[in-house]
Amino acid sequence: MIWIGNVLVSPGEAGVYGERTLDGYRVWDPYRSKLAALYALGGGIDLEPWMRVLYLGAANGTTVSHVADYVETVYAVEFAPRPMQDLLEVARRRKRIVPIMADASRPEEYAPFMEAVDLIYQDVAQPDQVEIAKRNLVFLKPGGRFILMLKTRSVDVRRDPAGVLEETLALLERHLEVVEARWLEPYHHDHAAIVCTRA
Amino acid sequence: MLQRYWFGDLDEDGCCRAAGTDPAVLAERASGLRADMESYTPINWEVARDCGVVGTREEYIALLRSVCMIIARHKIARSYQERDVALLQMVRMLDELDNVINLLSERAAEWYQVTDPSFSRKYRSLPAKKMLEMIRRGADGGLAAVAGEIERLTEVRRRLMREVSAMADLVMPNVSALIGGLVAARLLSRAGGLAELARMPGSTIQVLGSEQALFSHLRGGSPPPKHGIIFQHRRVHNAPKEVRGRVARVLAAKLAIAARIDYYRGELVPSFIEGAQARIDEAGARA
Numbered sequence: 258m259i260w261i262g263n264v265l266v267s268p269g270e271a272g273v274y275g276e277r278t279l280d281g282y283r284v285w286d287p288y289r290s291k292l293a294a295l296y297a298l299g300g301g302i303d304l305e306p307w308m309r310v311l312y313l314g315a316a317n318g319t320t321v322s323h324v325a326d327y328v329e330t331v332y333a334v335e336f337a338p339r340p341m342q343d344l345l346e347v348a349r350r351r352k353r354i355v356p357i358m359a360d361a362s363r364p365e366e367y368a369p370f371m372e373a374v375d376l377i378y379q380d381v382a383q384p385d386q387v388e389i390a391k392r393n394l395v396f397l398k399p400g401g402r403f404i405l406m407l408k409t410r411s412v413d414v415r416r417d418p419a420g421v422l423e424e425t426l427a428l429l430e431r432h433l434e435v436v437e438a439r440w441l442e443p444y445h446h447d448h449a450a451i452v453c454t455r456a
Numbered sequence: 457m458l459q460r461y462w463f464g465d466l467d468e469d470g471c472c473r474a475a476g477t478d479p480a481v482l483a484e485r486a487s488g489l490r491a492d493m494e495s496y497t498p499i500n501w502e503v504a505r506d507c508g509v510v511g512t513r514e515e516y517i518a519l520l521r522s523v524c525m526i527i528a529r530h531k532i533a534r535s536y537q538e539r540d541v542a543l544l545q546m547v548r549m550l551d552e553l554d555n556v557i558n559l560l561s562e563r564a565a566e567w568y569q570v571t572d573p574s575f576s577r578k579y580r581s582l583p584a585k586k587m588l589e590m591i592r593r594g595a596d597g598g599l600a601a602v603a604g605e606i607e608r609l610t611e612v613r614r615r616l617m618r619e620v621s622a623m624a625d626l627v628m629p630n631v632s633a634l635i636g637g638l639v640a641a642r643l644l645s646r647a648g649g650l651a652e653l654a655r656m657p658g659s660t661i662q663v664l665g666s667e668q669a670l671f672s673h674l675r676g677g678s679p680p681p682k683h684g685i686i687f688q689h690r691r692v693h694n695a696p697k698e699v700r701g702r703v704a705r706v707l708a709a710k711l712a713i714a715a716r717i718d719y720y721r722g723e724l725v726p727s728f729i730e731g732a733q734a735r736i737d738e739a740g741a742r743a
Contacts, residue, residue, distance in 0.1 A: 330517060338535040345528055348521065355521050358528040368491035370462050370524060373498040396498055415674055 269326035290320040294444035309374040313361040314381035318347035325353045380406040387428040403453040418447045457495040462486040463509045472507035483526035540650040547641040553613045629724040630714035654719035662708030706739040
């Protein structure tokens, strides 16, 4: 990862969403991006130039654009038409992004396009986040990494976020080895990042 | 097991049948593919190379990207073709116009008050329409011009309202028959689409639009909301207080059924409407 002082940046063509630049690099704001927050807090998996990544819940492509600055290929899956329009525009100018319009909980729809990846990053605001993760494990190489951004409020607004995290971890551990779990305070509230490895 | 990928098929002996190199043709074919996840193995891009579809990794990704983009554009276009999407935007614009018109009228009245010491809205019912006319005539300069524009905006709003109503009758005939086109359209807007509304239980439809009250109830303490948007229907807001909750509940339950008929069948079912109306009236009759 590239840091200028304590500012996380990524190399690449600027002006995707009005991000600031620093010495010709694009500033990757931890308040806007959960993945940036994870790195800012000292966690996460370093993105390497050889990596192939599956990004579930790509949304408008802001975080995707930064990931694409670091890695070899990003398969960006997004379901909603409006954000997909933006994602297509981002992908048009970033040759490493493969934009896929599909539902992350139905991998059979995009499996015909997928190769095995080194990292899966999942950021979907859905109640059944572990189930979605499980269904996508087929794309992860053995030894590959999985980063799950858990929006506890999407699982159940009424429940205590810590309880939701605990339950999610217990469910995840049936399929993956959990390496790290941390809250994204002060950047994002009630969001936790879970980093796992596939055995 | 035969594996079907975007660039072609691969049988169990590793024999590959390429589907061509034209992105449009590939997209057409690939958009219908569904993998059998039991036997699925991810693509090895070299297979596409050995298959003769591409020469290098760069070409592989480039071709895959153009295929995926074509498919995505088709899917986006298809999702916008649904008629309820247009209605959704119309009703949201209508609500926004309401906000803007109210805001501007209030501001114009405040302004007019300081130009005319004898003007007051107290002790007489002064409908916004009359007031604006008065301001337009009485004031001069910018204020008169603003009042004129607000009047014009009100006219635009009226026309849009009729359009919304007519469109709602087309898109959701049964829901509109029960609750009126405008309120039907508002329910649709809240739900986010006809498919979404059709999948909602009556109890959710009953409180659509009163989310604040609902969540404060769920957190504990406050009483549950009896009605949200459906309160705008005369049957609910004209009902005596004691039975209003009941009317809202019955109406919402019937709306849930009506939404499903609209979504899955798409035509008016008079026998259903008749029965539903009778049941709602019955709920409204004092016990």
